[in-house]
Amino acid sequence: MLGIEHLLKRLPETLSMGEQQRVALARALAIEPKVILLDEPLNSLDRLTHESLLLELKRIHESTETTFIHITHDFIEAISLANRIAVLKDGKIEQCGSVEEILRNPKNVFVAKFVGVKNLLRGKIVREHGHYVFEGDMRIILDGTYECGNVMLGIRPEDILIISSSNCRFRSENVFVARVLDVYPLTLSTVRVLLEVNGIKLIAETIKSKAIRMGLKRGSEI
Secondary structure, three states, X not given: OOOOHHHOOOOHHHOOHHHHXXXXXXXXXXXXXXXXXXXXXXXXXXXHHHHHHHXXXXXXXXXXXXXXEEEOOOXXXXXXXXXXXXXXXXXXXXXXXXXXXXXXXXXXXXXXXXXXXXXXXXXXXXXXXXXXXXXXXXXXXEOOOOOOEEEEEEEOHHHOOOOOOOOOOOOOOOOXXXXXXXXXXXXXXXXXXXXXXXXXXXXXXXXXXXXXXXXXXXXXXX
């Protein structure tokens, strides 16, 4: 199952970290347990081995009836593997639910920051002309139904769409003029863009090719 037959005659001290992790997982699976506890199994692995073993864990989990309890500090690792996630702080569960619930409806600021919500705005929700509106650091028209009152609004970096100020064909609400404070690589294919809107700093993300095409740089107006 783990493709480690070629290691049978190797001594433990000659195995790489990734090979050791595969052997450890094979030993655990060999007794056909109902539950396996994985305590940061992908920690200290190089990037290529990390990705390879992550896919291996996902495949094994889907092909067995074993419950995996996987402890990790890496949120991307968690959402890649999990059916349900529990976010812990100081030994207590802050929130437990499906990946979608945790991503879209974090219970508090700690969970929101853990799941990658970089922009948190304080304000209140009011109802105007049949719409719900967030009024605070920014004025934002909301889709859906909400309870009116004081709230903290979270905006994920990837949910901010960057468009040229000279080529805006979007509906007028929730479109703001912003100044680019900085642009730097996030991954090989994405960049992080620091923005300022009326004195409010926001963090956005976009694909690298789009940033190059738009000529995004410090001082750009979007």
